[in-house]
Amino acid sequence: MGGGxxxxxxxxxQVRRARVAVAAVFAVHGAVTGNFxxxxxxxxxxxxxxxxxxxxxxxxxxxxxxVAMPLAGRxxxxxxxxxxxxxxxxxxxxxxxxxxLAPGLSWLCGALFLSGASAGMSDVAMNALGVExxxxxxxxxMSGLHGMWSVGALTGSAAGTVAAHADADARLHxxxxxxxxxxxxxxxCHWVLDLRSAPEEHPPPRFTLxxxxxxxxxxxxxxxxxxxxxxxxxxxVYLRDVMGxxxxxxxxxxxxxxxxxxxxxxxxxxxxxxxxxxRTVRTGGVLATLGGLLLVTASGPALAIAGFGLIGLGIAVxxxxxxxxxxxxxxxxxxxxxxxxxxxxxxxxxxxAAMGSIADMTSLTVSFCLVTVLTLGxxxxxxxxxxxxxxxxxxxGPSSRATLP
Numbered sequence: 158m159g160g161g162x163x164x165x166x167x168x169x170x171q172v173r174r175a176r177v178a179v180a181a182v183f184a185v186h187g188a189v190t191g192n193f194x195x196x197x198x199x200x201x202x203x204x205x206x207x208x209x210x211x212x213x214x215x216x217x218x219x220x221x222x223x224v225a226m227p228l229a230g231r232x233x234x235x236x237x238x239x240x241x242x243x244x245x246x247x248x249x250x251x252x253x254x255x256x257x258l259a260p261g262l263s264w265l266c267g268a269l270f271l272s273g274a275s276a277g278m279s280d281v282a283m284n285a286l287g288v289e290x291x292x293x294x295x296x297x298x299m300s301g302l303h304g305m306w307s308v309g310a311l312t313g314s315a316a317g318t319v320a321a322h323a324d325a326d327a328r329l330h331x332x333x334x335x336x337x338x339x340x341x342x343x344x345x346c347h348w349v350l351d352l353r354s355a356p357e358e359h360p361p362p363r364f365t366l367x368x369x370x371x372x373x374x375x376x377x378x379x380x381x382x383x384x385x386x387x388x389x390x391x392x393x394v395y396l397r398d399v400m401g402x403x404x405x406x407x408x409x410x411x412x413x414x415x416x417x418x419x420x421x422x423x424x425x426x427x428x429x430x431x432x433x434x435x436r437t438v439r440t441g442g443v444l445a446t447l448g449g450l451l452l453v454t455a456s457g458p459a460l461a462i463a464g465f466g467l468i469g470l471g472i473a474v475x476x477x478x479x480x481x482x483x484x485x486x487x488x489x490x491x492x493x494x495x496x497x498x499x500x501x502x503x504x505x506x507x508x509x510a511a512m513g514s515i516a517d518m519t520s521l522t523v524s525f526c527l528v529t530v531l532t533l534g535x536x537x538x539x540x541x542x543x544x545x546x547x548x549x550x551x552x553x554g555p556s557s558r559a560t561l562p
Contacts, residue, residue, distance in 0.1 A: 171350075172293045178348035179290060182246060182283050183302045184309035185342040186276070189250055191313020192334045193272075195320070196327040200256050200265070203327075210262055212510075217266045219506035221273025222280075223499050229281035230491030238286055239351035245279035246342040252276075253335035257327040277502065281495045286349055288484030288494070297434075299477035300425030307419035370486040371496030374479050377438075377538040378497055379504040380531040381475035384445060384468055386508035387528050388414050392465050395452075395521055402458045410462050414469045421473030434478045434542045442535030445471025449529025453522050468532065475535060475542075476501060482542045 201211050233241040252275055255268040284299075291298045313334070320330040392414055396407035428437050448467025455461040479501070483493040515524040 169294075172290060174348055175286075175350045176290050176294065176298060178345045179283060179287050180302055180305045181345035182242065182342060182349065183287075183305040184312070185246065185338050185345060186249065186279060186283065187306035187309030187311075188313035188316075188334075188338055189253055189276070191310040191315075192317045192331060192338075193253060193256065193313075194310075195314055195317025196257065196331060199321065199327040200259070203257070204259065204262060204265060206262055206265075214262060214265045214269055216506060217269040218273030218276065219502050221270035222277030222502045223273075225274035226277040226281050226495040226499050226502075227492070229278040229285075229495055232278065233282055233285070233352070233491055237351055238282065239346060239349050242279065242282040242286065242349060243343060243346040245275060245282055246346060247339050248275040249279045250339040250342050251335050253331045253338070254328075257331050273502075277498060281491060281498055284480045284494050284498070285484060285491050286352070288481055289350060289352060291481060292485070297426045297429040297481070299481045300422050300429060300474045303474075303477040304419055304422030304425065307415065307422055311415060311419060371483050371493040372500070373541050374482050374486065374493075375497040375500030377535060377541055378476050378479035378501040380534040380538070381472040381479075382501040382504040383508045383511075383531050384449075384472050384528045385418070385476075386505045387512045387525070388465055388468055390509045391512050391521065391524070395525065396458055396461060399521055400455065400458045400461050406458055410458075410465055413462060414465045417466045417469035418473045421470050422477065425474035425477065429474065429478065434482070435539045438475055438478060438539040438542055439536050441471040441474060442532055442537075442539060443471070445532035445535065446529055447471075449525060449532055453525050453529065468528070471532060472535070478542045 197211070197215075206214075229241075229245070232245070235241075236244070249272075252268070252272050255271070256265060259265040259268050283302075287299055287302045316334065317330070320327075389411060393407040393411045396402040396410045397404065402410075425437070432440070445468045448464045448469075448471060450464075451467065452461055452464030455464055479497050480494055483497040486493050511527075512521075512524045515527060
């Protein structure tokens with residue numbers, strides 16, 4: 158994604174418009190997750206499955222994503238970035254109708270496998286476009302894009318919460334959400350950059366292991382996503398069981414953590430522009446580590462909530478910067494981003510189970526000691542997220558031509 162010029166190369170106004178479009182795509186992608194998450198209890202009750210069976214089913218999105226994400230580069234090469242993203246995002250949005258219609262556990266597992274595949278491939282495609290736009294603009298935007306994903310997830314969660322409190326049938330709610338989000342996603346995709354490979358360029362392999370650079374960058378992302386997944390899934394339990402908080406305070410802690418993450422990502426680009434990726438992540442790692450220490454030594458709910466807030470603040474920009482670093486690591490951008498995404502998805506899969514296993518053997522406080530150690534790893538590993546300075550005059554070369562809508 159760089160080099161010469163093309164008669165159809167977009168100017169800066171079109172690139173700025175493409176940035177807004179990709180931000181909208183991120184929000185739509187997050188809204189699908191938010192809507193679905195709120196109706197999981199309804200689906201569990203309808204299918205009459207145990208917590209263990211539900212946990213098994215919820216492992217399938219990560220499996221589907223890990224299998225399918227390496228294919229995203231091949232799809233983008235074959236159809237072009239815009240058409241690939243439009244199709245993959247439409248699949249992800251339309252998937253919402255499947256879980257509430259599943260007649261049994263095996264069908265639910267299959268539906269969730271497809272969810273991971275469509276979510277993961279569209280995730281790779283939109284992050285690759287985000288990295289390209291960031292390169293053209295010459296300033297960081299990836300943290301803000303991921304912040305828009307969080308905004309979308311919170312918006313979707315709010316819509317799902319309203320539907321659940323109204324006792325709406327999830328088949329109706331998620332069907333309407335799927336239709337609305339599919340339309341919004343298609344409109345947003347119309348304005349993204351249409352990167353196309355040159356006819357003489359060899360297509361990427363259908364399936365390949367991530368490049369070594371992506372594995373190293375992904376290790377840093379692993380630490381951040383583990384801390385995020387652990388905090389999201391276990392913060393309410395920690396407040397209730399360890400701090401003795403009421404259910405309302407415990408639930409508010411999780412919401413506060415999510416809001417902290419979203420807010421930090423929305424302002425993260427300014428911090429990266431001023432201090433650089435390495436210093437920003439290193440400072441974030443220090444804040445997250447202090448938050449973990451505050452959490453495991455807290456004597457009351459207020460200090461524990463403050464600890465979770467510092468963790469969220471400290472890890473917020475790591476994953477966006479990991480994707481940005483992967484996209485400029487020298488490997489094929491889609492392949493490198495797919496590698497990092499696969500590792501982070503795996504971390505999100507491992508975190509809840511690992512936290513529960515450690516808590517069963519010792520205590521939940523000891524589980525969060527592990528989170529604290531991993532956040533300290535961000536301080537040590539921040540250097541791998543260093544990226545070369547972006548050049549706003551850089552235009553697509555013969556291997557990546559961009560055309561206007």
